[in-house]
Amino acid sequence: MEQTSGIVQRLNLAANAVCVWIGPDPSNVEIFVLEFRPGDGAHALDSKKSLVNLLVKARGAGYEIGISHAPNESMINSISLSGFDISPVGFAIRNDFYSITGSGIPQDAEFVFENDTTVVSIAPDMVRPHWAFLSELPAAVPLRRVNVSLQGSGYASDAVPIDVFARPPERVRVLYPGAPKGDAYTLAFVANPMLEVEEGGHFIADPILADRTGFHEVVTHALTNLLTEAEDLLRQDNMDVHMRFVAVFDDVLADSNDSNALVKLVPPNLIGPRQNKFRTYMARYDEVADVAFAISASSTHTRASARNTQDAGDPNTAFTYDGDNHVHGHFAEVPGACTLSRFGSRGGLTPLHEFGHMASDLENGRVTDLYVDGNPGGFQVNKKFRANSGDAVPNNFGDYDGTDFLSDQNRDSLGYPATWTSYHAVPIDPHRPNLMDDYWRAATNIRACRLDRITYELFSDRLRAKVFR
Amino acid sequence: MEPLSPQMRDALKRANPGVTDRDIDRSEEILAQLQDLDPGEEPELSAKLAREFGRIVKSRMPRYLEVTQAIAKAERFEALARVRSVPRIVRKPEA
Numbered sequence: 001m002e003q004t005s006g007i008v009q010r011l012n013l014a015a016n017a018v019c020v021w022i023g024p025d026p027s028n029v030e031i032f033v034l035e036f037r038p039g040d041g042a043h044a045l046d047s048k049k050s051l052v053n054l055l056v057k058a059r060g061a062g063y064e065i066g067i068s069h070a071p072n073e074s075m076i077n078s079i080s081l082s083g084f085d086i087s088p089v090g091f092a093i094r095n096d097f098y099s100i101t102g103s104g105i106p107q108d109a110e111f112v113f114e115n116d117t118t119v120v121s122i123a124p125d126m127v128r129p130h131w132a133f134l135s136e137l138p139a140a141v142p143l144r145r146v147n148v149s150l151q152g153s154g155y156a157s158d159a160v161p162i163d164v165f166a167r168p169p170e171r172v173r174v175l176y177p178g179a180p181k182g183d184a185y186t187l188a189f190v191a192n193p194m195l196e197v198e199e200g201g202h203f204i205a206d207p208i209l210a211d212r213t214g215f216h217e218v219v220t221h222a223l224t225n226l227l228t229e230a231e232d233l234l235r236q237d238n239m240d241v242h243m244r245f246v247a248v249f250d251d252v253l254a255d256s257n258d259s260n261a262l263v264k265l266v267p268p269n270l271i272g273p274r275q276n277k278f279r280t281y282m283a284r285y286d287e288v289a290d291v292a293f294a295i296s297a298s299s300t301h302t303r304a305s306a307r308n309t310q311d312a313g314d315p316n317t318a319f320t321y322d323g324d325n326h327v328h329g330h331f332a333e334v335p336g337a338c339t340l341s342r343f344g345s346r347g348g349l350t351p352l353h354e355f356g357h358m359a360s361d362l363e364n365g366r367v368t369d370l371y372v373d374g375n376p377g378g379f380q381v382n383k384k385f386r387a388n389s390g391d392a393v394p395n396n397f398g399d400y401d402g403t404d405f406l407s408d409q410n411r412d413s414l415g416y417p418a419t420w421t422s423y424h425a426v427p428i429d430p431h432r433p434n435l436m437d438d439y440w441r442a443a444t445n446i447r448a449c450r451l452d453r454i455t456y457e458l459f460s461d462r463l464r465a466k467v468f469r
Numbered sequence: 470m471e472p473l474s475p476q477m478r479d480a481l482k483r484a485n486p487g488v489t490d491r492d493i494d495r496s497e498e499i500l501a502q503l504q505d506l507d508p509g510e511e512p513e514l515s516a517k518l519a520r521e522f523g524r525i526v527k528s529r530m531p532r533y534l535e536v537t538q539a540i541a542k543a544e545r546f547e548a549l550a551r552v553r554s555v556p557r558i559v560r561k562p563e564a
Contacts, residue, residue, distance in 0.1 A: 122556035138556045217551065267519070268526070269537040270470065272504070302541045304471040305504055343544040346551075350471045368505075371472045372498045376505035417494070438472040 001077055004030055005066040008059040018052050020076075022067060032067050034076045051079050062145060062161030084158040086150055089174060092162050096169035097216065097247060098137040099176055100150060102157060105129050109152035113141045114159070121151075125220045128227055130241050131176050135220040136213070137164070169212065171250045172285045175223075178244030183331075185242065185467045187226075188282060188289035189219045191249040192296045192339075194261035196274060203257035207342075208297035214342040215249055218295045222340060222351035230448040231352055231435055233459055242467045248285055255284075262294040263339050265301045273337035273358075275307040282335075289335045290466060291358050293351065297342035304350050306338030306357035308366050317465040319401050319458070326364045326379070328462040330469035336360075348446055349439050356436050356451070360459065367455055370411075370437035373420040382436055382455045386421045397425040398454055401461075405454035408434075414441055425452035470504050473497055477540050484532040492529040496522060 009029050010021035016036045023029030034051055058065045058081065068078040086102035100111070107127050111134060113120045120142070125135040132150055143166055147159035178184035192206045208215055223245070227235050234240050253260050262281060266272040271294075278292050291309065311329025318327050336358030344350055360367035365381040375385055384397065384407075393416070397407040406426040410416075412433050416423065427434050428450040432442045439449040451459070473493070482488055499522045506515050526533045 117561050119559045119561065120556050121559075123554055125554075135553075140556045140558050214548070217548070266503075267522075268500075268533055269541065270500070270504070299545060300538060300541055302544055306470070341544070343541065343548045344471075345474060345544065346548075348474075353471065369470060369472070369501055372494075372501040374498050374502050374505075376502070440472055440475045 001068045002071050003066050003068055004032070005064060005082070006030075007062060007064055008055060011055055011059050013052070018055065020055055020067075022065070030074075032069060032074050032076050051076065054079055054081065084160045086157040086160060088148060088160055088162055089177060090170065092137055092141070092148070092164045093169055094139050094141065094143075094164065094166045095136050095212070097173050097175055097219070098134040100132045100148070100157075101130055101176065102132075102150065103130055104155070105132050105150055105157075106152040106155050109150045109155060112149050112151050113146045113164070114149075115142050115144075115146045118142050126223050126228060128235070128240065130238070133175065133220070133223065135216045139166075169249070171248065171252075172287065173247045173249075175219075175245040175247055176243070179242040179467070183288070183469065184244040185463070185469075186244040186246060186287065186289050186291075188287060188292040189215075189222065189245075189247045190262060190278075190281070190292055190294050191215045191251075192261070192263045192294040193250070193253050194257050195296065195298055196258075196261045196264040198265045198267055200264070203261050206263065206296050206298065208295055209249075209251040211297050211342060212249060214297055215247075215295055218340055218342055218344070219247055221346050222293055225349060225351040225447075226355060229349065229352060230429070231349075231450045233352075233451065233456065234355075234463070236460060239463060239467055246287055246289075248282070248287070250285075262292075262337075263296045263298075265298060266305070269301045270303045270305050271296050271298060271301045271339040271341060272305050273307050273339050275334060275337040278335050278337050290332050291336040291338075291355065293354075294337065294339050295342060296339055299343075302341035302343050304339050304341060304344060304354050306354040307336065308357060308360050308362040309336035310334035311361045311364065315469070317461070319461065320399070321365065321379070321381070321401075321458070322399050328364065328465040329361065330466055349435060349449060353435055353439065356455075356459075360462070365458060365462075367436060367459065370422075370424050370434050373417070373422045375422070381458055382425060382434075382452055383422050384424075386423060389419050389421050391421075393423045397423075400454050400458050403457070405452075405457075408452065412437070413443065414438065425454040427452045428456060470501055474540070476543075477536070480536045480540055481530055481533065484536045485530040488529045492525060496525050496530070499525070 006022040009026045012019040018034040020032050021029040066080040086100050089099040110121045120140050124132040126133040143164050149159040150157040191208045194203045195206045264272045309332045312331045312333040315330045316327035338354035338358045356367045368380050393407050397405050408424040408426045412427045432449045433439050435449045435451050503518050
């Protein structure tokens with residue numbers, strides 16, 4: 001058998017045969033035939049129908065195929081699709097998010113869009129080895145058929161033919177598909193439709209729905225925070241390869257104001273998540289989020305806040321903390337929820353800090369704020385209390401799954417106020433405030449702040465239990 | 470809850486002469502406690518904390534609301550002024 005490869009330039013469907021013209025361009029082709037014979041059995045017929053289906057799709061998409069045939073014969077024996085080493089995610093729509101997945105993508109990779117007349121190159125807004133992400137597909141990218149590839153130092157991906165559209169962006173956009181299964185650990189970013197006012201019971205429109213660009217900017221900032229800063233909680237061992245990221249921006253409001261309000265304005269300037277509304281809201285789009293960021297453009301209330309996940313009991317992974325039995329639930333009964341302001345500072349770690357709260361479980365180990373002394377009660381992973389503020393900070397902070405972890409004697413670089421009874425676990429980076437503390441007070445490079453050691457270990461196991469469920 | 474930004478802390482001090490870091494930290498403690506309460510649960514404690522927060526603001530930081538609005542406005546201005554990266558476009562020569 002011989003193999004002839006090329007683009008499907010033309011396809012002719014007749015009553016009992018399919019003719020296909022293969023070649024690099026319409027003037028340089030070879031013709032092949034797939035014949036349906038009266039004697040074809042059911043199996044042969046199904047097989048030939050599949051080949052025709054593949055030819056039609058390859059013709060539509062502009063993908064190169066290989067046809068196997070006898071030497072100097074035009075009858076098709078089999079057809080193969082060579083495939084690509086990158087995979088565009090979803091439709092390419094100007095001004096919408098755009099992602100390409102692959103492997104070994106270098107940090108300096110650029111998106112390259114090319115047609116017969118133009119080459120448009122643009123640096124991604126975020127790069128992981130398996131994911132290049134654009135906040136908005138530029139209007140400069142030519143419409144209709146183009147080839148897209150990723151190119152960086154010593155790296156050039158295959159060029160994949162795609163169609164570029166100028167139409168309204170998608171309401172629900174998968175930014176990264178994660179593990180190929182129906183229940184991949186999912187982080188959602190949602191444009192909040194309505195705000196519940198401070199007094200409660202009344203609702204106003206959230207201006208974010210009139211600011212799609214602002215929504216994209218916050219999502220991009222959050223992704224950069226979660227996946228590229230010094231704190232590698234989500235990306236350790238490339239765990240984020242298995243996580244699914246999705247964005248929802250729906251300016252067509254259905255149902256009641258109450259069900260559309262994911263954010264409540266809280267005095268003096270807080271945006272609080274209305275946590276019990278998230279699951280139902282996401283279900284409209286057939287999405288089940290483990291944790292969700294609601295993005296608001298309130299002009300008066302801009303301070304982010306979060307509420308912990310409430311896990312379903314089973315299935316779960318057991319662990320011990322200070323000798324007590326607990327579990328990491330594999331699924332959320334109530335998803336963790338937090339808010340982010342469209343106008344929040346981009347210089348800090350707010351998305352990662354709020355993820356720390358919302359992705360931890362209310363009953364089986366809350367990760368709490370360390371910049372206040374107060375005791376929110378319940379089982380806290382990262383904060384303990386002395387009987388009196390004058391008491392020495394104990395040497396050992398806690399025991400997680402049989403391993404002892406030390407206390408932070410000095411509250412990293414900040415020092416414990418004399419009146420505090422609370423104390424923390426030893427930080428990963430002893431020179432900067434804990435990610436859950438007042439990271440704004442880091443002497444240098446705020447975004448290099450990290451968690452403490454015991455929280456990192458417990459949280460890592462918790463994420464693994466969920467990601468590999 | 471997001472830690473209080475240094476800009477907000479500085480602005481509170483500038484707008485409310487005499488206010489101390491301790492006053493601000495106390496107000497933060499109360500806000501954090503309020504945030505930790507389940508919505509609708511413990512309404513008496515919630516009201517008590519809200520009253521205490523109001524007392525501190527009234528006595529020590531009477532311009533608290535004004536400052537939060539000004540900071541929000543500045544953040545809004547800054548966010549809207551951010552510059553995005555520009556694509557590089559090359560026209561191919563005609564064959």
